[in-house]
């Protein structure tokens with residue numbers, strides 16, 4: 001995936017078509033209804049102009065993983081006259097960045113600690129708004145840099161969100177561990193999601209699967225797949 005280079009705006013349409021075809025095939029293979037999986041385009045590192053292009057091709061759901069970039073890009077896209085998008089934050093949120101994230105995003109998928117729940121609630125209070133959140137699950141344990149809560153901590157974290165008046169618990173999010181079999185990781189995630197649903201029946205969202213493993217995620221029941229490089233092209237190596 002890396003080094004694939006940037007497709008350029010003219011190629012975003014065909015790239016999106018290929019991803020949509022993959023999702024449709026995965027839905028069919030899993031015996032799931034067509035259109036049951038939502039494609040979230042992860043636009044991190046790519047310019048607002050690319051988001052404007054994908055919007056022309058019908059993409060409504062976008063995701064970002066850095067607060068500053070999200071603040072800037074959402075404003076640029078709005079200034080370009082594109083409205084009605086749903087911005088999802090999928091990166092680690094420092095508590096001091098919670099106000100910035102709440103100010104520009106509609107959903108935070110990466111809630112992994114009670115302190116962050118409190119910071120998001122406070123930021124929502126100040127802006128007098130509500131926020132959909134997903135709990136991010138750490139399926140790995142050996143890679144703390146990627147964020148996520150220990151599965152054992154999910155019930156308490158879910159209670160914290162349920163008790164926060166401004167937040168709505170929408171479901172779970174996870175990234176498959178590097179080097180592991182994604183099918184097994186996502187099956188485990190689906191079990192955790194089932195348990196969450198026992199206590200929080202409205203938490204129906206399961207955000208899993210990226211460019212390299214969306215088929216396995218759809219097979220395991222993902223409702224949202226987060227796809228970056230297969231749409232926009234390979235990202236330069238992340239620094240800092």
Ligand SMILES: *Cc1c(COP(=O)(O)O)cnc(C)c1O
Pocket residue numbers: 042044065090091175209210211212226227228229230
């Ligand atoms: C970057 C990112 C994605 C998309 O990854 P690709 O492999 O480019 O599709 C999905 N989820 C999260 C949390 C990400 O940071």
